[in-house]
Amino acid sequence: MLAHIDTLNADIAAVEDRIDELVTPFARAVAALDDIPGVGPTAARAIIAEIGVDMKRFPTAGHLASWAKFAPGVKESAGKNKGNGATGHGNRYLARTLGEAAVGAARTNTFLGERYRRIARRRGKKKAIVAVGRSILVIVWQLLSTEQATFIDLGSDYYDNRGGTQRAVRNHIRGLQTLGYQVTLQPAA
Numbered sequence: 001m002l003a004h005i006d007t008l009n010a011d012i013a014a015v016e017d018r019i020d021e022l023v024t025p026f027a028r029a030v031a032a033l034d035d036i037p038g039v040g041p042t043a044a045r046a047i048i049a050e051i052g053v054d055m056k057r058f059p060t061a062g063h064l065a066s067w068a069k070f071a072p073g074v075k076e077s078a079g080k081n082k083g084n085g086a087t088g089h090g091n092r093y094l095a096r097t098l099g100e101a102a103v104g105a106a107r108t109n110t111f112l113g114e115r116y117r118r119i120a121r122r123r124g125k126k127k128a129i130v131a132v133g134r135s136i137l138v139i140v141w142q143l144l145s146t147e148q149a150t151f152i153d154l155g156s157d158y159y160d161n162r163g164g165t166q167r168a169v170r171n172h173i174r175g176l177q178t179l180g181y182q183v184t185l186q187p188a189a
Contacts, residue, residue, distance in 0.1 A: 019045070029053045032143045035151040036136060037112050038105030043097050047140060050094040055145035061138040068094055070134040098133035105132055111154040112136065118159065 023030060026048055033044035051064065058064040065071045069090025106116035112132055119128035143149050160168075173183045 023048075026053055029144060032149070032151065033140060036101070036105075036139055036143075037108045037110045037153065038101040038103070038132075039136065040104075043101050046097040047094065050091055050097070051140070053144050055141055058141060058145075061141035064141045065134050065137050068098075068137060070095075070098070070130065070137055095133070098136055099129055101136050102129045102132035105136065109156050111156060111158050114156040114159060 023045055029048055030041060030044045033039050033047060034041050039047070051068070055064070058067065062071060067090075102112075102116065105112035106120075106128070107113065112135060115135060116128045116132045119131050123131075139151065143151060169185070173185070176183050
């Protein structure tokens with residue numbers, strides 16, 4: 001039994017060495033994708049294996065998302081449902097990798113983690129995983145399409161700071177009015 005385990009471990013080590021050898025030309029791309037929250041070296045290798053590193057065949061990030069079937073489709077017109085909005089099933093290996101990366105990113109205190117939490121509150125966990133997976137795919141396109149691009153996290157407080165104070169005031173007033181309060185604001189002295 002122990003000899004079988006030793007043989008198995010040796011086979012695994014040989015496969016990992018072969019993978020490292022084959023990934024060596026794409027080391028820069030793997031390192032760039034590894035910076036994305038939720039995407040580790042293994043996920044980066046899987047993403048590169050499925051979509052490649054040449055982003056010239058995808059003019060925009062939306063084209064890549066559409067190719068991978070991570071683009072939202074039109075589902076309603078004139079109040080009538082028009083199907084699921086997608087043709088085909090996409091790449092299931094890429095979808096699984098992006099889903100796992102999205103779940104990993106959801107556990108972080110980053111922009112992607114906050115994006116997951118905001119969408120999960122409104123639409124549910126499954127839709128949030130798909131939305132964050134699409135966001136990761138857009139980031140991947142940006143990193144692979146430009147040689148000098150590096151990943152910079154926007155931070156978990158991005159949504160709080162992006163609109164300024166006037167937007168926050170309007171949102172709070174609207175929220176109180178929907179609860180039935182009449183709101184009058186007076187500036188502090």
